[in-house]
Amino acid sequence: MAHVHPAHPMPLHAAHLTPAEALAALRAAAPLTQCITNHVVTGFTANVLLALGASAAMVDIPDEAGAFAGVADGVLVNLGTPTAEQRAAAREVVAATDRWVLDPVAVGTLPVRTALAHELLAHGPAIVRGNASEILALAGAGGGGRGVDATDGPEAAAETAMRLAAETGAVVAVSGVVDLVTDGREVVRVPGGSPLLTRVTGGGCSLGATMAAFLGVCAPLSAAVAASLVHARAAEVAAAGADGPGSFAVRFLDALAALEPADLDEARLERRMVEVAR
Ligand SMILES: Nc1ncnc2c1ncn2[C@@H]1O[C@H](COP(=O)(O)OP(=O)(O)O)[C@@H](O)[C@H]1O
Numbered sequence: 250m251a252h253v254h255p256a257h258p259m260p261l262h263a264a265h266l267t268p269a270e271a272l273a274a275l276r277a278a279a280p281l282t283q284c285i286t287n288h289v290v291t292g293f294t295a296n297v298l299l300a301l302g303a304s305a306a307m308v309d310i311p312d313e314a315g316a317f318a319g320v321a322d323g324v325l326v327n328l329g330t331p332t333a334e335q336r337a338a339a340r341e342v343v344a345a346t347d348r349w350v351l352d353p354v355a356v357g358t359l360p361v362r363t364a365l366a367h368e369l370l371a372h373g374p375a376i377v378r379g380n381a382s383e384i385l386a387l388a389g390a391g392g393g394g395r396g397v398d399a400t401d402g403p404e405a406a407a408e409t410a411m412r413l414a415a416e417t418g419a420v421v422a423v424s425g426v427v428d429l430v431t432d433g434r435e436v437v438r439v440p441g442g443s444p445l446l447t448r449v450t451g452g453g454c455s456l457g458a459t460m461a462a463f464l465g466v467c468a469p470l471s472a473a474v475a476a477s478l479v480h481a482r483a484a485e486v487a488a489a490g491a492d493g494p495g496s497f498a499v500r501f502l503d504a505l506a507a508l509e510p511a512d513l514d515e516a517r518l519e520r521r522m523v524e525v526a527r
């Protein structure tokens with residue numbers, strides 16, 4: 250099954266769903282979520298997807314990643330530890346599906362992933378997810394963060410995120426104290442969550458995977474907003490009973506599994522239409 254170039258890549262969903270509707274749809278469909286992700290967070294990411302109710306498959310080697318992407322409901326391409334094999338697998342994936350999330354971990358500070366992130370961006374991800382420093386660097390407006398961590402807050406990246414979305418057609422999701430999601434026309438802010446999500450590895454990377462899972466049931470803006478609210482709400486529940494990062498991580502998985510659609514209160518979201526020069 251070498252050299253996969255499907256004639257019809259897996260298309261995007263058009264359905265605009267509320268976070269509650271999206272979670273109900275995810276639980277009904279258990280979307281098959283393929284991850285090319287870094288070796289630091291692979292297990293945690295699979296557990297997050299399973300706890301939420303998706304199906305996880307870390308299919309990340311050449312000559313099978315592209316074929317699998319043609320049947321997967323959503324795919325994450327995370328550049329945290331981009332080995333040569335993962336780079337080749339990522340190139341197959343972007344030819345096989347439109348339902349993919351680009352997470353350009355540490356873009357701007359390191360040469361191999363920076364070049365790859367720009368190459369992949371040209372292939373039209375449905376969603377680009379990163380912290381503020383990564384989004385600024387990807388858009389050419391910053392030098393990147395401190396390794397995998399942000400040195401900028403999401404509001405500092407707001408204008409840049411809107412421009413990046415307008416220029417690429419991707420939904421851009423900036424994580425941080427208040428998550429910001431935009432398609433270049435609308436900006437949705439998702440407050441809440443817990444700083445403990447930044448004290449365990451995989452808080453951001455698993456958010457990208459959850460966005461890929463939601464691409465299996467709804468349109469990109471709905472998917473990114475639903476995933477951000479799901480993580481925020483589950484993190485709040487987990488933090489309330491946690492003694493520190495270790496028990497938080499365990500409780501976060503339990504909270505994802507226990508989450509009900511009715512727990513996702515749309516009134517928490519701040520939605521605004523924006524004007525971006527095109
Ligand atoms: N100060 C904070 N308060 C609440 N939630 C936060 C805070 N900082 C980050 N988060 C949440 O942690 C997760 C990871 O975000 P972030 O640390 O920005 O990503 P990354 O790991 O890619 O740098 C997101 O769900 C985000 O909403």
Ligand SMILES: Cc1ncsc1CCOP(=O)(O)O
Binds near residue numbers: 287290354449455
């Ligand atoms: C620590 C580390 N180093 C390379 S990738 C990675 C994981 C980063 O994951 P997250 O930013 O989601 O905590």
